[in-house]
Amino acid sequence: MSITRDLDPDLFRHAMTCFASGVTAITTQESGIPSGLIATSVCSLSADPATILVCINKNASSHDVILRTKSFAVNLLSADQASVAKRFISSSGTDRFDPGQWRDGTTGAPTLIDSVVAFDCSLIAVHDGFTHTIVVGKIEGVTVNEDVAADCLLWHRHGFAHSSLRAS
Numbered sequence: 001m002s003i004t005r006d007l008d009p010d011l012f013r014h015a016m017t018c019f020a021s022g023v024t025a026i027t028t029q030e031s032g033i034p035s036g037l038i039a040t041s042v043c044s045l046s047a048d049p050a051t052i053l054v055c056i057n058k059n060a061s062s063h064d065v066i067l068r069t070k071s072f073a074v075n076l077l078s079a080d081q082a083s084v085a086k087r088f089i090s091s092s093g094t095d096r097f098d099p100g101q102w103r104d105g106t107t108g109a110p111t112l113i114d115s116v117v118a119f120d121c122s123l124i125a126v127h128d129g130f131t132h133t134i135v136v137g138k139i140e141g142v143t144v145n146e147d148v149a150a151d152c153l154l155w156h157r158h159g160f161a162h163s164s165l166r167a168s
């Protein structure tokens with residue numbers, strides 16, 4: 001691969017998939033209807049106040065819902081929850097949610113039972129990010145699964161991987 005000034009978007013996407021990223025389900029709920037998407041562009045912003053950011057495609061069906069509800073949850077999937085990610089990818093709307101796997105967070109956003117981490121967030125800022133909106137959430141609640149077996153699900157080189165392979 002060569003370095004180019006006018007980077008081909010497909011080359012950019014290919015290069016980015018070399019990063020191993022935690023797979024999250026970003027969720028919200030409006031008038032009792034859950035919606036969400038799978039996202040890897042999640043990043044901690046600050047610890048005080050505790051804030052997190054997510055880059056959400058403006059064309060995603062949940063994009064405008066999150067901006068309206070001003071709340072969302074960031075659910076880091078465990079290695080055992082690839083089926084949750086596949087369900088989100090292969091379906092749409094409320095079909096993405098198996099009712100038995102979710103409970104409402106304090107903001108109303110659905111949080112995934114047995115996820116590695118679930119952040120319940122209120123939206124405090126948005127920034128334009130070209131095709132995406134950079135959504136900043138203040139963390140109103142967090143659930144950390146202390147089960148040592150709860151490795152997270154990764155997306156790496158166009159496929160799912162686990163976080164259990166640690167460098168020495």
Ligand SMILES: Cc1cc2nc3c(=O)[nH]c(=O)nc-3n(C[C@H](O)[C@H](O)[C@H](O)COP(=O)(O)O)c2cc1C
Binds near residue numbers: 040
């Ligand atoms: C592994 C993976 C990571 C993704 N990361 C993001 C992301 O960070 N932000 C985003 O907007 N879409 C991301 N997507 C794409 C959305 O999940 C997908 O476009 C979503 O289905 C669009 O929402 P809609 O079908 O409800 O319109 C990712 C998809 C996959 C498979």
